[in-house]
Amino acid sequence: MTHHPSPRPPGAPYRAGWIHFTNVAPILDSLVLPEGVSAITGVPTQMNAALLSGEVDIANISAVEFIRNADVLEALPDFSVAVLGPVYSVNLFHTRPLEELRRVALTAQSAMSVALLEVLLRERGLSPVLERAEGEAEALLAQGFDGVLRIGDSALREWYGVVGPLTPETTMTSLPHSARGISVTDLAEEWFRLTGHPFTFAVWAYRKDRPPPPALVQAMREARRDGIGHLADVAARHARKLGLPERVVQHYLWNFRYHLEAPDRLGLHEFAAKAVPGHAPLTFGPRPGQE
Numbered sequence: 640m641t642h643h644p645s646p647r648p649p650g651a652p653y654r655a656g657w658i659h660f661t662n663v664a665p666i667l668d669s670l671v672l673p674e675g676v677s678a679i680t681g682v683p684t685q686m687n688a689a690l691l692s693g694e695v696d697i698a699n700i701s702a703v704e705f706i707r708n709a710d711v712l713e714a715l716p717d718f719s720v721a722v723l724g725p726v727y728s729v730n731l732f733h734t735r736p737l738e739e740l741r742r743v744a745l746t747a748q749s750a751m752s753v754a755l756l757e758v759l760l761r762e763r764g765l766s767p768v769l770e771r772a773e774g775e776a777e778a779l780l781a782q783g784f785d786g787v788l789r790i791g792d793s794a795l796r797e798w799y800g801v802v803g804p805l806t807p808e809t810t811m812t813s814l815p816h817s818a819r820g821i822s823v824t825d826l827a828e829e830w831f832r833l834t835g836h837p838f839t840f841a842v843w844a845y846r847k848d849r850p851p852p853p854a855l856v857q858a859m860r861e862a863r864r865d866g867i868g869h870l871a872d873v874a875a876r877h878a879r880k881l882g883l884p885e886r887v888v889q890h891y892l893w894n895f896r897y898h899l900e901a902p903d904r905l906g907l908h909e910f911a912a913k914a915v916p917g918h919a920p921l922t923f924g925p926r927p928g929q930e
């Protein structure tokens with residue numbers, strides 16, 4: 640896919656598009672946009688489209704859209720939403736074993752998780768019917784789907800609703816994977832079982848002809864340092880918003896890898912080879928200090 644919107648006129652404001660899920664809060668919550676930069680927010684598929692149409696100049700987008708459009712996009716070298724092992728918020732809720740799935744409901748909010756699910760099903764030689772359908776997992780399961788893919792804050796809440804509660808004796812990782820007849824398969828954990836690598840869900844991508852002003856990248860790095868340095872506060876604030884225990888949100892957040900380090904790139908390249916064979920080479924901006 641190649642898009643050619645006209646270049647930004649000199650002096651025009653630089654526009655950012657943020658997917659503002661809780662997992663990006665440690666970067667975005669304390670971000671102070673430099674002068675001349677504005678921002679809109681939306682779900683992943685909206686921000687993917689906004690970046691590709693030229694409506695915004697930079698966005699934290701689904702990694703798969705970065706890979707599919709690697710000919711026109713470049714990514715910041717040190718920003719990611721990645722995990723090694725479970726992520727807790729990219730979940731397949733199912734009522735029969737994976738091998739017996741017939742009809743799976745997909746969310747229209749996410750490009751990444753759909754592409755990941757397709758890779759994981761293919762690796763197991765499975766091919767259930769995949770359909771777009773919105774709604775809560777339990778409601779969709781009651782309507783005849785035997786699998787429901789959910790992402791983001793609502794997936795985290797629904798996961799906890801099925802497998803919780805956390806008690807002082809338990810940890811997030813010791814919670815069961817099924818309860819009340821519903822199993823939850825965490826797609827990032829499945830990816831880890833398959834590859835032993837992290838899974839990179841999002842990168843911060845921009846059009847190659849519209850790189851971000853250095854002041855914006857600097858502000859993002861400072862905001863991330865502040866957010867990670869005050870993770871308990873970020874978690875407490877978002878736990879209230881989500882209606883989840885603080886301990887759950889704190890574990891959810893500290894589990895993310897936000898710096899696109901070598902293992903995260905390895906996972907990204909491995910996923911790219913599996914999901915988008917023949918993709919253009921992935922390019923990244925200069926590393927901090929080398930700009």
Ligand SMILES: C=C(O[C@@H]1C=C(C(=O)O)C=C[C@H]1O)C(=O)O
Nearest residue numbers: 683701728749750751752791841
């Ligand atoms: C892991 C998640 O990460 C997000 C998932 C995305 C997607 O599925 O396309 C895009 C951006 C990420 O921030 C999540 O929100 O559950």
